[in-house]
Amino acid sequence: MIHQPSSYQKATQTQPLWIKALAEPGQEFGPIDLRLLSGEVPVGLRGTLYRNGPGRLERGGERVPHWFDGDGAILAVHLMDAGAIGLYRYIQTTGFQAESQSGEYLYSGYGQLAPGPFWQRWGKPTKNTANTSVIALPDKLLALWEGGSPHALDLETLETIGIDNLGALANNQPFSAHPKRAPEAGDIYNFGVTYGKTAKLNLFRCDSTGQIQQVGEVPLPRLSLVHDVCLAGPYLVFFVPPLQLQALPLLLGFRSYSDALQWQPDQGTQIIVVDRQTLQEVSRYDTDPWFQWHFGNGYVDQDGSVVVDYIRYPDFQINQWLAEVPTGHPLASTPGKLWRLRLVPETGKVLENTQQWELDCDFPIGPALQGGTKPNRLYLAADADASWAEKTAEMYNSIACLDFQTGGVSLAQPGLGCYPSEPIYAPDRFTPNQGWILTVVFDGNRDRSTLQIYNAQQLDAGPVAVLELPQIIPISFHGTWRPGN
Numbered sequence: 001m002i003h004q005p006s007s008y009q010k011a012t013q014t015q016p017l018w019i020k021a022l023a024e025p026g027q028e029f030g031p032i033d034l035r036l037l038s039g040e041v042p043v044g045l046r047g048t049l050y051r052n053g054p055g056r057l058e059r060g061g062e063r064v065p066h067w068f069d070g071d072g073a074i075l076a077v078h079l080m081d082a083g084a085i086g087l088y089r090y091i092q093t094t095g096f097q098a099e100s101q102s103g104e105y106l107y108s109g110y111g112q113l114a115p116g117p118f119w120q121r122w123g124k125p126t127k128n129t130a131n132t133s134v135i136a137l138p139d140k141l142l143a144l145w146e147g148g149s150p151h152a153l154d155l156e157t158l159e160t161i162g163i164d165n166l167g168a169l170a171n172n173q174p175f176s177a178h179p180k181r182a183p184e185a186g187d188i189y190n191f192g193v194t195y196g197k198t199a200k201l202n203l204f205r206c207d208s209t210g211q212i213q214q215v216g217e218v219p220l221p222r223l224s225l226v227h228d229v230c231l232a233g234p235y236l237v238f239f240v241p242p243l244q245l246q247a248l249p250l251l252l253g254f255r256s257y258s259d260a261l262q263w264q265p266d267q268g269t270q271i272i273v274v275d276r277q278t279l280q281e282v283s284r285y286d287t288d289p290w291f292q293w294h295f296g297n298g299y300v301d302q303d304g305s306v307v308v309d310y311i312r313y314p315d316f317q318i319n320q321w322l323a324e325v326p327t328g329h330p331l332a333s334t335p336g337k338l339w340r341l342r343l344v345p346e347t348g349k350v351l352e353n354t355q356q357w358e359l360d361c362d363f364p365i366g367p368a369l370q371g372g373t374k375p376n377r378l379y380l381a382a383d384a385d386a387s388w389a390e391k392t393a394e395m396y397n398s399i400a401c402l403d404f405q406t407g408g409v410s411l412a413q414p415g416l417g418c419y420p421s422e423p424i425y426a427p428d429r430f431t432p433n434q435g436w437i438l439t440v441v442f443d444g445n446r447d448r449s450t451l452q453i454y455n456a457q458q459l460d461a462g463p464v465a466v467l468e469l470p471q472i473i474p475i476s477f478h479g480t481w482r483p484g485n
């Protein structure tokens with residue numbers, strides 16, 4: 001039994017309302033018909049929304065020490081002519097099953113240490129929580145987690161099929177949670193970080209079915225954390241933050257992975273540019289220090305320079321904030337801002353690196369995000385009310401659309417005490433340039449979750465449809481849209 005100090009309390013008036021969406025483990029449900037609360041689901045929107053995130057943050061009275069340690073659970077909403085059907089299922093990982101049976105936590109994870117004396121942790125596998133994101137393939141859904149291999153699930157029923165090595169991954173080899181699809185043939189690019197005496201980026205090109213067709217590798221400058229990759233035309237771009245994993249305390253079982261990551265700003269951020277045809281390094285370049293989880297759009301501009309949008313944090317305090325989320329009292333101040341970096345791909349040299357927008361935001365996604373072509377728009381989860389510095393306990397309350405042609409911003413604002421998830425863009429099946437934004441909103445005033453659908457070009461007009469979900473959906477991380485017929 002782990003005995004972590006926990007400051008978690010049941011929600012009070014002084015706590016933000018979002019904690020009620022994480023207070024209790026999410027309960028599996030469905031398949032069940034979803035009630036339409038308002039509007040109408042557009043006829044051009046048929047398919048399935050999938051979202052992944054930590055469904056439970058406690059077991060046996062124990063809260064996880066970091067939000068990233070929660071067991072992955074998937075919400076699926078099938079939108080059909082006959083109506084909407086929702087279901088919610090935990091991913092049946094080996095660790096989840098073992099801990100369900102024993103009624104207590106057994107494994108180490110991102111921020112978690114397995115119970116018992118430290119020497120008992122030597123050589124023990126960490127739990128693959130499968131809790132970060134999803135990608136929908138023609139015949140299966142993959143639940144992704146960057147510390148290990150994906151789990152395959154049934155697209156319809158969310159039944160767990162098991163760990164999937166995509167034809168080439170070694171035993172639980174990392175396959176990260178932010179794969180990118182190329183526009184031409186639907187190839188999927190991804191990476192996974194492995195550690196030895198040095199760390200390396202293992203690079204993968206999969207075909208559209210997810211089977212790995214090509215592999216490559218690029219050395220990392222240090223044992224760092226790399227969460228996302230940017231596909232920009234013929235390039236894959238990585239930003240390696242100035243983090244240094246303290247391997248010894250991790251290996252000896254003294255510290256969790258999260259606690260073994262040390263912020264070393266003197267090292268700066270290293271940019272690595274990879275040719276996505278050969279999966280070989282083109283250039284690398286050291287620049288000033290920052291941390292980022294996510295990339296927005298990336299593309300090659302007319303002058304041949306590569307443009308990359310990303311969410312920049314001044315340091316790694318965001319990790320502490322995320323660790324504190326399960327307590328309901330996150331205190332560390334962590335503003336993330338949208339920045340744009342322009343570089344010379346042949347040398348990696350940074351030509352420009354500037355903040356683009358003043359509001360705190362993250363979870364950037366755009367219609368062109370997967371394609372690596374020049375985008376017009378970018379969608380984000382944003383804090384449209386006040387700066388994070390003044391209310392560090394709050395979460396994003398809006399979805400924003402930034403229009404790079406007009407410089408305009410439109411906002412979807414579900415209301416005070418309501419928390420939208422990452423926006424997901426779904427193209428209209430009849431009108432190619434038209435699309436819809438889907439977001440799962442937790443309403444802390446009514447203690448309920450809804451799926452809200454917005455016209456992607458008119459966010460400020462309010463939702464075109466709101467569907468009621470039968471239970472509170474714990475706040476999730478990432479999702480995807482799978483078009484239907």
Ligand SMILES: [Fe+2]
Pocket residue numbers: 177178227293294477478
């Ligand atoms: Fe992410």
